[in-house]
Amino acid sequence: MPEHRGGGRPSRGSRTSRPTAADPARRAAWEVLKSVRADDAYANLVLPAVVVHFSLSARDAAFTTELASGTLRWRGLYDAVLAACVDRSLSRVDAPVLDALRLGTHQLLAMRVPTHAAISTTVDLVRAVGGGRGGGRADAAAGFANAVLRKVAARDRDAWVAQVAPPAERDLFKHAEVAWSHPAWVVDELAKALGTAAAGDELAALLAADNVPPAVTLVARPGRAERDELPGTPTTYSPFGVVLDGGRPASVPAVAEGRAAVQDEGSQLVALALAAADVEGDDRLWVDLCAGPGGKTSLLAALAAGRDARVLAVERAHHRAGLVRSALGADPAGSWGVVTADGTRPPLRPGTVDRLLVDAPCTGLGALRRRPEARWRRRPDDLLDLVLLQRALLGRALDLVRPGGVVLYATCSPVLAETSGVVGSAVESRRDTELLDVAGLLASRYGVTDCAGPLPGTAQLWPHRHGTDAMFLALLRRTA
Structure with missing residues (x-):
């Protein structure tokens, strides 16, 4: 875990203390949290720009990354701790100050930062970002932060968990919401995806893996x-x-x-599984129906080039289509193309595609290791719209492939509504579709074991079992 020498000076919380500049590494981490909160940004996309803006050294950049990402991961625990230390509802604490307090709490409970440095630098940060234009307000906010963080520092992480997390035997999901910092509804969905055979120990292993960078x-x-x-x-x-x-x-x-x-190994396996599937007849046109930002498309294009096949990438958002083009790079041979179009209505004739990938938009709950803010951003209500879109995309994909061609449906989510629910509905409603054994393909070709999915033949990867994102894969063939 990155260390940091601190910065700033110890604060006495005095109303007459002289303002000091916030430590750049901590200010950078605060800017990341602000972008996530105010702009719905993704931390991993904001971090590189913030590092450049603040001209951080490699050491400080590593510190900022751990501070921002770790704070986002453990927000559920830290908010419970802060609620026990604040004499008001957290909703009444100014958002900039609350972000700074979360950063300070992470330093105190999870990083090798001396207590005095964690408190004093956070107080300086609050004075810089939480006081508005009035010096008196800045001093008041700084004094408030100093008092709260001293209470936080009075206990270590384990002691705080024991105090603020509901007992697991009384409510496992509410306990996990605090102790493992996952919203209760997310824990419920992950437990269902693991299955009834998965005891609480495996659920805990998955939640722990989600919190490891x-x-x-x-x-x-x-x-x-x-x-x-x-x-x-x-x-x-x-x-x-x-x-x-x-x-x-x-x-x-x-x-x-x-x-x-x-590229995460799970994403690599998605592209490899589609390329390794048996197709009947021609094998010349491969399509990625939801291509942005282009990682899987690029690996597919490299694999297709060795077989004299062509890859067509379809992406609805113009800027993401541009990312796909950048990822693919130069192509003097004309072996790939990118079109900006809705994947449910692409400019392709039905029955003309040999291999097709549907890397469907989803909740992203399988990638919480790299996008920790997704757990706080998503809501149960999001599922309905996503599932309707996923069904439409898979249905269109099955129309586009020719008899004998294959579709690989993938989500970076293990949620059953997005995986077995979508695929099972397609197989049941169509007489021209059969489900192939992609789990067996992954085992025989790439040595992937213990990956049986919720439907026979489907595959589910897990961070705690395979060290990958929790990718779901289903391979379907269009029949005559």
């Missing part, structure tokens, strides 16, 4: 790069991946040149 995984695009030229440890399943040993991915020559990229 993922290692950076790279993929060497076949035909353009070799795995041996990437620095890192070979991935367990993908023959093209490595887990980066350290440093910035952009400093790797193959990444800088677009011959390799950052």
